[in-house]
Amino acid sequence: MGKHKKVFVMLGVLMLLPLLCYIIIQMTPLDKRIHTPHGHFYIVSVVSVLALAVAAAIGIVAPRIRNIKVSFLSLSYVSLAAMFILHGISTPGLLMHHTGISGSVAQLSVLLSATWLWLCSISADHRMVRWLSMKQLWLLPIWSIFLLGFGTYLWINPDFVYHLHLKGGVTKWITTGAILSMNAWTIYRNLQTYLVSKFPLQLAIVYSTGWMFIAQIIMVTGEAWMASWWLYHFLLLASVIIMVSGIIREHLSTGSITASIKLLFRANxxxxxxxxxxxxxxxxxxxxxxxxxxxxxxxxxxxxxxxxxxxxxxxxxxxxxxxxxxxxxxxxxxxxxxxxxxxxxxxxxxxxxxxxxxxxxxxxxxxxxxxxxxxxxxxxxxxxxxxxxxxxxxxxxxxxxxxxxxxxxxxxxxxxxxxxxxxxxxxxxxxxxxxxxxxxxxxxxxxxxxxxxxxxxxxxxxxxxxxxxxxxxxxxxxxxx
Structure with a gap:
């Protein structure tokens, strides 16, 4: 019971600490306007590209690992990273002047990621998961093509973003409710599994989803370009990093990623x-x-x-x-x-x-x-x-x-x-x-x-x-x- 208590305390700290920082910054003079489009562009885009590359690589070897959870995790963070790249390059005032895309795709990135994480928390014998398992080899390429096509279409037709209704007064909170509900279920199921199995991957999912949960709250309550608003960007990027680290620790643990991937492709x-x-x-x-x-x-x-x-x-x-x-x-x-x-x-x-x-x-x-x-x-x-x-x-x-x-x-x-x-x-x-x-x-x-x-x-x-x-x-x- 002592070990379980330690896990609950750590989860509480990791979730409440950034939320507390957000509240404190908002209540103090520290919450100054930091309008740096170039900084936003480089920070978000560069880190997201790296996270996308690693998440995609893990998705490629997932069928060899023979674990559908790893495929869903890869798709979740490929979605988050890909949409966040679009969030970065659509920063108003740089490559485009449309003001609606950047904020909407940030919301969309979390929604798509939360959906795949929710699927990841469903038991492997569920009918839907079993059907997706049979298509495991095609999940990453098909989903990547969809994300690329959607992002390209949105870039060419930026006004389409208003049809998604992700930033409206009512729809924003409906979307937020759906994201937080899926995140909460994901945290509960994976924490429950971790307490039984002690698999580090389950704990990584719990912590990563916890940060995504807080990031969503900050995203919809914060004011753009304020110091407190910047915090959600770092939480989402940290969410990707800890998740990728958890997958590598769990499944690619032979000393180097290259050597581990080679082992996964052994024929015998x-x-x-x-x-x-x-x-x-x-x-x-x-x-x-x-x-x-x-x-x-x-x-x-x-x-x-x-x-x-x-x-x-x-x-x-x-x-x-x-x-x-x-x-x-x-x-x-x-x-x-x-x-x-x-x-x-x-x-x-x-x-x-x-x-x-x-x-x-x-x-x-x-x-x-x-x-x-x-x-x-x-x-x-x-x-x-x-x-x-x-x-x-x-x-x-x-x-x-x-x-x-x-x-x-x-x-x-x-x-x-x-x-x-x-x-x-x-x-x-x-x-x-x-x-x-x-x-x-x-x-x-x-x-x-x-x-x-x-x-x-x-x-x-x-x-x-x-x-x-x-x-x-x-x-x-x-x-x-």
């Missing part, structure tokens, strides 16, 4: 597991392994086995990446199971088994708020479903079970059988294979089992080497090898 998904895992995903996996000592290294091996099986079945690179990431966090729901039940050496009671069988849904609920894609969520929720419909949590059967989950189920059971548990010793490869073959058509998809048979025959040395390694080799040690 097995290399991807070993060389690119975001710090927060790594923490989730190691936290799970620390809680359940008998599954140390289990997540890594399941991801690796599932990758091998996926390759044998001819899955695409995108599907293999989904299996890799989903396999690494497939048991994250076990973090919410009491230790006494999770590590119980004896037979579980019916009530305890119900608790154990809740972990796929718990893991699914956490990861859908973190922006995991549909395929990864399928692995997390349905890796315990059975071909004959007797599995859990949703009793899916046959082709109803997503293929990525059926593949992971084979890998998961094989590793469980060949690893020691609190209630039994590890089985040999041959003993485990007897059980897998026996369960073909009941527990497992027969096509997956046939492919698994081929795989273990062709790559016999790989499986022997993996089983000979310490069954309790943790993820950090695996990744260091």
């Amino acid at each position: 998904p097995e290399d991807w597991i070993n060389t690119y895992i975001s710090p927060s995903v790594r923490e989730l996996v190691t936290a799970t392994e620390a809680k359940d000592s008998y599954t140390a290294g289990h997540n890594y091996r399941v991801a690796l086995y599932a990758l091998k099986l996926g390759e044998e079945l001819g899955l695409s690179s995108s599907q293999l990446r989904a299996i890799a990431q989903g396999g690494l966090v497939h048991d994250i729901g076990k973090l919410y199971i009491p230790d006494g039940i999770l590590n119980k050496p004896g037979k579980l009671t019916d009530e305890e088994r119900v608790v154990i069988e809740s972990h796929p849904v718990s893991g699914y609920d956490v990861c859908k708020r973190l922006g995991f894609m549909v395929e990864e969520l399928a692995v997390i929720r349905w890796h315990h479903e059975k071909w004959n419909g007797s599995g859990y949590p949703d009793q899916l059967s046959g082709e109803e079970i997503p293929l990525v989950a059926r593949i992971t189920a084979v890998a998961d059971v094989y590793d469980a059988l060949t690893s020691s548990r609190s209630y039994r010793k590890a089985m040999t490869h041959d003993e485990a294979m007897i059980i897998l073959l026996k369960e073909s058509g009941r527990h497992f998809d027969p096509r997956c089992i046939h492919a698994w048979e081929r795989l273990v025959t062709v790559q016999k040395e790989f499986f022997q080497e993996t089983l000979q390694n310490s069954p309790h080799l943790k993820l950090e040690q695996k990744l260091a090898n």
Whole structure:
């Protein structure tokens, strides 16, 4: 609770401090008129161009990261930066003399950014988010073309800005209400997720959106060119900077952006597991392994086995990446199971088994708020479903079970059988294979089992080497090898 209190205090300070400064400046002689169109042009335009370049670069690699939240964040700050460039270059008295564009597009930049941030706070299994996820590769180019076309049209036809009704007495406050409502929801959902996951990206979203919230208040209540009015420009630019920094820290953390982007484009998904895992995903996996000592290294091996099986079945690179990431966090729901039940050496009671069988849904609920894609969520929720419909949590059967989950189920059971548990010793490869073959058509998809048979025959040395390694080799040690 102490850590949670610290987060709330920090959020309050970061939001209230600029608002307090704004109020104090307005009430003192410090609020002087600072009419410097050239300064406004250079400060806003230069910093916005840099922010746009970085936000766009992150949007380009977002599909490789396989996190729809990152795509939405990129689109949010591409929108903010692009419209703010237009805000800067349309400064009255420099490149144009129209007085309506600059103020209106500043309002529009926050509205568009707040909308994408609101989408970012919606769970990944929502119908609209799922539809956008399927178009993820095209989101950035299509949206960029729209922004460019809209900005060009507005530049050629500046009077069109009056049709947007963003600066009118009533419409200004309606727009502000919509922006603040979306910002408040974004802050709430991401703060809620951060307190569960401790992902730094969620905290960056909270702080960044908080500054956008205050910037909007200053924008609509401040007087143009006054010292207090300038504050919202710096808040919006700071909002972009902290958000971009949060994304880089979360997903591009190998020492340099260039090296990180190269890693994202590695063709071999097995290399991807070993060389690119975001710090927060790594923490989730190691936290799970620390809680359940008998599954140390289990997540890594399941991801690796599932990758091998996926390759044998001819899955695409995108599907293999989904299996890799989903396999690494497939048991994250076990973090919410009491230790006494999770590590119980004896037979579980019916009530305890119900608790154990809740972990796929718990893991699914956490990861859908973190922006995991549909395929990864399928692995997390349905890796315990059975071909004959007797599995859990949703009793899916046959082709109803997503293929990525059926593949992971084979890998998961094989590793469980060949690893020691609190209630039994590890089985040999041959003993485990007897059980897998026996369960073909009941527990497992027969096509997956046939492919698994081929795989273990062709790559016999790989499986022997993996089983000979310490069954309790943790993820950090695996990744260091």
